[in-house]
Amino acid sequence: MAPDAAAGLRNVSLVGQNKTAIVVGGTLGIGAGVARLLARLGCSRIIIVGRNETRGKAVLEVLKELAPKESRIVVEFIKGDLSDSKGMREVASSLQKAAGDAGIDYLIMSQNGTPAGLNTKYNADGHDTAFAVQAISRFALAYLLTTSGGLVPNAIVMSIANQGQSLDDLSVDDLSLKTRLAKGPSATGIFINQSQRDSTVLDSAFEELNLRYPQYQYFSLWPGLVKTEEFNFSITPGYIKVIMWLGLKIIGTTPDQYANFPVYILASPDAQRTLGSGKYFDRVLNPTPLGKWSRDPKNRQALWEKLKEIIGEQ
Ligand SMILES: NC(=O)c1ccc[n+]([C@@H]2O[C@H](COP(=O)([O-])OP(=O)(O)OC[C@H]3O[C@@H](n4cnc5c(N)ncnc54)[C@H](OP(=O)(O)O)[C@@H]3O)[C@@H](O)[C@H]2O)c1
C-alpha cells in the first residue's frame, strides 16, 4: 500500500543535516512546491534552476521566509536554458561549481517540456525542443553530475515528469519522431506518441542509471495532474483537453499538496521501509513497472549510447 506521505513528513526535520538540494525547474509549478517544502523542513541549502530570473529571485525570498531560523538556509538561483545540449552542459557545470566540495544530496528535476504536438520546434542540435527539455536534459544533468563526482554518497536524483508509458516502435535514430510528423499525423495522435516517447526515454535512462551507478538512487515519478500557476489546457490538442479538465477535477492537486510525495522519498526516514527498492512511482507513490520498450536491455543500451552522443559525451 502507498504510504500517507503528508502524515509521514509531519515529524520530519532536515535541520542540522547539512543537505544541499537542487531543484531544476524550481521557479514555478511543481518544482517551486518541492523547494518550498524542503525549505519548511529545514533543508539548509537550496539551489533553484530556471530561465526566468525575476521568478527565480522571488522564489528565493519565499524560501527564506518559510525556513525555520535554526536551518540557517542558504539559497541561490542559477539561470540556465535546458533546451539544447550546450545549455545542458553549461547548467551541469554551473551546478557542479555551486555545490562545490559539499556535493549534491538531492537533484530534483521538474523542468517542463510538455509535448508540442504539431507545433514541434527543433533546437540547435536538430532535436525536438520540448523533448530536449523533458527527457534529454534530465538524462544530461543526471549523467554529467554523476560522472563528474558532483553527488554525495547515497545522493538521490529524481525526475518528476512522465513514467511507465511505452512507444513500442521507438527508433533511437529518430527520437524526435520526424518520420512520424512527416506523415501528417493527427494533433492528438502525435501528442500522445510524443508523450509515450518521453516516458520511454526517461524510463530507459533512469533504469540504466540505477543499474550502472548503484551507489546512488534515481527515482522517476509521474505527478498526476497538478494545478500549477501556468497550467493551460489550450496547449493540449482535441479531446485531451477534456480529459485534463476532468482529471484535474477528480485527481487534481496543488503544487504544495503534491510536493509531499517526492519530498517523502527524499526526507522521510521511513521511505526505504515503506517503499522498498522500487524507483518508479505514480502520483500517490504506488510502484509502477517500466514501459514495454524500456524493459528490453538491448533497447536501453542503444538509447544510452545515443543520448551520450547527443549531449557530446563520446
Ligand atoms: N502539472 C501537471 O499536471 C503535470 C502532469 C504530468 C506531467 N507533468 C510534468 O511535470 C514537470 C513539472 O511540471 P509543472 O506543471 O510544474 O511545470 P511548470 O509549472 O510549467 O514549471 C516548469 C518549470 O520548468 C522551467 N523550465 C521550462 N523550460 C525550461 C528550459 N528550457 N530551461 C530551464 N528551465 C525550464 C520553468 O522555469 P523558467 O520559466 O524560469 O525557465 C519552470 O520552473 C514537467 O515535466 C511536466 O511536463 C506535469
Ligand SMILES: *[C@@H]1O[C@H](CO)[C@@H](O)[C@H](O)[C@H]1NC(C)=O
Ligand atoms: C518572468 O516572470 C515574471 C514574473 O512572473 C513575468 O512577469 C515575466 O513575463 C517572465 N519573463 C519571461 C521572459 O517569461
Ligand SMILES: *[C@@H]1O[C@H](CO)[C@@H](O)[C@H](O)[C@H]1NC(C)=O
Ligand atoms: C502511437 O504510436 C503507436 C506505435 O507506433 C501507434 O500504434 C498508435 O496508434 C499511436 N497513436 C496513439 C494515439 O497512441
Ligand SMILES: *[C@@H]1O[C@H](CO)[C@@H](O)[C@H](O)[C@H]1NC(C)=O
Ligand atoms: C494558453 O495557450 C494558448 C495556446 O498556446 C494561448 O493562445 C493562450 O494565450 C494561453 N492562455 C494563457 C492564459 O496563458
